[in-house]
Amino acid sequence: MSNLIFEESTDNLLQVNSLKTYYKTKTGFVKAVDDVSLFVDRAKVLGVAGESGCGKSTLVTAIFRVTPRNAQVMSGEVKYKGQDILNMDLKVFRRDIVWKEIAYIPQASMDVLDPVYKIKDQMLETILEHEDLSKADALERIYKALENVGVPAEKADMFPHELSGGQRQRVVIAMALLLNPSMIVSDEATTALDVITQAKILELMKSLQENRKFSMMFVTHDLSLLANISDSIAIMYAGKLVEFGDVEKVFGNPLHPYTQLLLKAIPDLRFRKQRRLVAIPGFPPDLENPPKGCRFAPRCPLAMPICREVEPEFSRVEGFHYVACHAVNKK
Amino acid sequence: MIEGKDLRVYFKTRGVEVRALDGVSVAVKEKEIVGVVGESGSGKTTLGRTLLNLQRPVGGEVLWNGKNVFKLRGREEREFRRRNQIIYQNPYEAIDIRLKVYDVIAEGIRVHRLASNKEEEKEMVMNALRDVGLNPEEEYAYSLPNQLSGGQLQRVAIARALVLNPTFIVADEPVSMLDMSVRAGILEIFQRQREEKGTEILMITHDISTLGYIADRIYVMYQGKVIEHGSADALLEKPLHPYTQALITAVPIPDPSERAKPFSVKIKEKEEEYNGKGCKYYPRCPFAMQSCREKEPELKGVSSDHYVACYLY
Numbered sequence: 001m002s003n004l005i006f007e008e009s010t011d012n013l014l015q016v017n018s019l020k021t022y023y024k025t026k027t028g029f030v031k032a033v034d035d036v037s038l039f040v041d042r043a044k045v046l047g048v049a050g051e052s053g054c055g056k057s058t059l060v061t062a063i064f065r066v067t068p069r070n071a072q073v074m075s076g077e078v079k080y081k082g083q084d085i086l087n088m089d090l091k092v093f094r095r096d097i098v099w100k101e102i103a104y105i106p107q108a109s110m111d112v113l114d115p116v117y118k119i120k121d122q123m124l125e126t127i128l129e130h131e132d133l134s135k136a137d138a139l140e141r142i143y144k145a146l147e148n149v150g151v152p153a154e155k156a157d158m159f160p161h162e163l164s165g166g167q168r169q170r171v172v173i174a175m176a177l178l179l180n181p182s183m184i185v186s187d188e189a190t191t192a193l194d195v196i197t198q199a200k201i202l203e204l205m206k207s208l209q210e211n212r213k214f215s216m217m218f219v220t221h222d223l224s225l226l227a228n229i230s231d232s233i234a235i236m237y238a239g240k241l242v243e244f245g246d247v248e249k250v251f252g253n254p255l256h257p258y259t260q261l262l263l264k265a266i267p268d269l270r271f272r273k274q275r276r277l278v279a280i281p282g283f284p285p286d287l288e289n290p291p292k293g294c295r296f297a298p299r300c301p302l303a304m305p306i307c308r309e310v311e312p313e314f315s316r317v318e319g320f321h322y323v324a325c326h327a328v329n330k331k
Numbered sequence: 332m333i334e335g336k337d338l339r340v341y342f343k344t345r346g347v348e349v350r351a352l353d354g355v356s357v358a359v360k361e362k363e364i365v366g367v368v369g370e371s372g373s374g375k376t377t378l379g380r381t382l383l384n385l386q387r388p389v390g391g392e393v394l395w396n397g398k399n400v401f402k403l404r405g406r407e408e409r410e411f412r413r414r415n416q417i418i419y420q421n422p423y424e425a426i427d428i429r430l431k432v433y434d435v436i437a438e439g440i441r442v443h444r445l446a447s448n449k450e451e452e453k454e455m456v457m458n459a460l461r462d463v464g465l466n467p468e469e470e471y472a473y474s475l476p477n478q479l480s481g482g483q484l485q486r487v488a489i490a491r492a493l494v495l496n497p498t499f500i501v502a503d504e505p506v507s508m509l510d511m512s513v514r515a516g517i518l519e520i521f522q523r524q525r526e527e528k529g530t531e532i533l534m535i536t537h538d539i540s541t542l543g544y545i546a547d548r549i550y551v552m553y554q555g556k557v558i559e560h561g562s563a564d565a566l567l568e569k570p571l572h573p574y575t576q577a578l579i580t581a582v583p584i585p586d587p588s589e590r591a592k593p594f595s596v597k598i599k600e601k602e603e604e605y606n607g608k609g610c611k612y613y614p615r616c617p618f619a620m621q622s623c624r625e626k627e628p629e630l631k632g633v634s635s636d637h638y639v640a641c642y643l644y
Contacts, residue, residue, distance in 0.1 A: 051510045052481070165371075194370040194537055199581035199596045221510050224585035247587045265511045266585045267540035269567060277544050279516030283480060 005244060008320040011042040013183055013215045019076035021062045030287045032058040034239040040183065043213040047226030047247070049262070050236035053284050056219045060187045064104060065093060100130050103176035105186040112172055113160035119171055120156035126178050145174040149204060166197035173205065183215040190225065202229060224266045227251050232320070235259045238284050238295040241314065245321035255323040257300050294326065302327045332396060333382055333499050333531065334358040339390035340377050351377040352388065353555035359499065364525055364532045366546030366563070368539045368578065373552040375535045379501040382533065383415050413443045416492035420504035422484035426476050433472040436491045443495060459494040463520050482513035489520055499531045507536065518545050540582040543567050551575045554611040557630065561637030571639040573597065573616050618643060
């Protein structure tokens with residue numbers, strides 16, 4: 001993959017460079033992340049979208065180095081502030097990078113917070129693992145962190161099951177921000193929530209991001225969420241990055257047929273009379289034996305003979321807007 | 332036609348009484364797709380289960396073509412069970428993973444003795460698979476559930492219901508577990524079923540935007556009550572209840588130029604304590620007045636196809 005894209009970066013914080021992460025199976029390799037390059041600039045939000053099984057979560061786990069045991073980084077690198085974090089000593093990585101520099105907000109569910117510890121004890125652990133702070137000072141910070149996300153400080157003495165889903169997600173966000181990281185990675189952070197709670201959590205994340213100026217990588221299957229919070233958008237399909245660009249460009253002029261179809265699959269009340277919802281025919285391919293050529297070709301309405309033979313190159317179309325598709329005119 | 336009248340379902344947990352349905356009336360008329368929307372805990376699933384006689388209410392009745400379903404016995408009850416089907420949110424839990432897809436679908440045919448021989452049974456199963464878009468059907472019929480994706484498995488769950496030729500289907504969050512990209516395909520099956528066979532459908536969801544594309548009428552539930560209902564057009568274009576308005580503004584808009592909109596959801600951050608007698612929504616309602624705290628508002632018609640329970644109107 002050509003790494004022209006890094007030219008678009010103005011002040012890059014995280015850079016994923018031709019990353020390949022495969023899962024080893026009895027019969028071969030599942031190419032879950034296959035030559036993916038992207039970047040997140042300082043104080044900017046990158047939205048990453050794709051269907052289940054497109055490699056989004058593998059990408060996230062690879063960045064945090066928590067992939068399952070059968071996963072292997074075949075090639076490529078992940079750089080954070082210029083440092084290669086994939087090859088860094090794991091202990092140093094966990095002490096100095098995770099939570100302190102890059103924090104994680106997972107999907108809201110009971111499993112994220114330990115059900116047998118009070119909220120404050122889980123948060124204390126996060127602080128005391130990384131920083132030399134008195135317990136009183138740490139507690140002070142916890143109460144403040146909770147209030148910042150709209151959770152009353154007294155909830156710190158409660159157990160996770162005593163909170164509502166929305167409040168638990170707020171606690172998880174507070175926890176991610178405890179050590180004042182420069183970057184947040186959120187993986188389907190609002191997916192299990194009610195629509196209203198989801199809107200509230202998104203609003204919270206966006207305002208925290210704007211006030212504290214951290215970078216964010218927001219991973220989701222729901223492209224519609226990204227329009228409102230992202231600066232740039234990366235669309236993944238079957239382990240590949242298929243489109244990457246400025247948020248206005250990707251939504252205003254989606255180039256890859258997959259992105260176009262994803263957008264047509266979103267219910268939009270403004271146009272419910274004019275448009276029909278579109279389903280993408282077929283199913284994502286088996287990533288152990290992905291189709292030759294473009295991986296989307298078997299489902300693509302515009303597929304040409306060349307699409308089944310040659311993998312399209314990822315190239316620039318206009319400004320910060322890249323796509324991997326034979327059907328798009330390259331400039 | 333199926334009709335629930337003043338349904339009341341109360342659950343008792345550790346001495347606390349939860350009113351899952353607190354006097355709910357709904358009707359699904361012939362050839363209609365009716366949406367029920369609300370957040371978790373609003374009672375929408377209980378409503379679906381009660382209409383299908385899977386949950387006994389403490390008050391109220393369900394009429395199926397004029398007959399009280401809680402009084403059906405014998406042949407009539409079997410007929411009711413066959414003609415009224417449910418589709419659940421999570422197909423992984425709704426389907427026995429040890430059975431082949433063929434047997435998952437054939438089970439209902441066998442229970443209701445709809446096929447006189449094996450060939451007829453097979454034909455019915457294959458037709459059902461084709462109806463839900465699982466092609467080639469031979470291949471899917473002999474797969475095991477764990478070989479299928481969530482979307483494919485949900486199609487199997489729908490085929491299992493359709494094979495019995497139902498006249499009414501409760502679809503309880505049938506797409507919320509699925510990827511955006513496959514949702515439209517599932518919704519299409521319901522629409523086609525309605526158009527071709529006239530099946531009545533009650534679609535339960537927390538996502539009002541999906542209903543905009545499929546429902547003829549919509550009921551909005553909040554804590555065991557219907558707080559607004561009407562034709563989809565009236566309700567979506569002129570939502571009256573502050574909660575319905577919040578539900579609609581909370582829908583993310585896939586357009587970066589409308590950035591500010593989803594964040595304009597009007598709902599109170601700090602909730603008041605509910606006093607046990609007023610409107611259930613006043614603790615979160617930005618427009619709450621004194622009267623809202625004193626007595627629950629009743630559903631009132633603002634037009635012939637639009638009803639709302641709110642003192643603002």
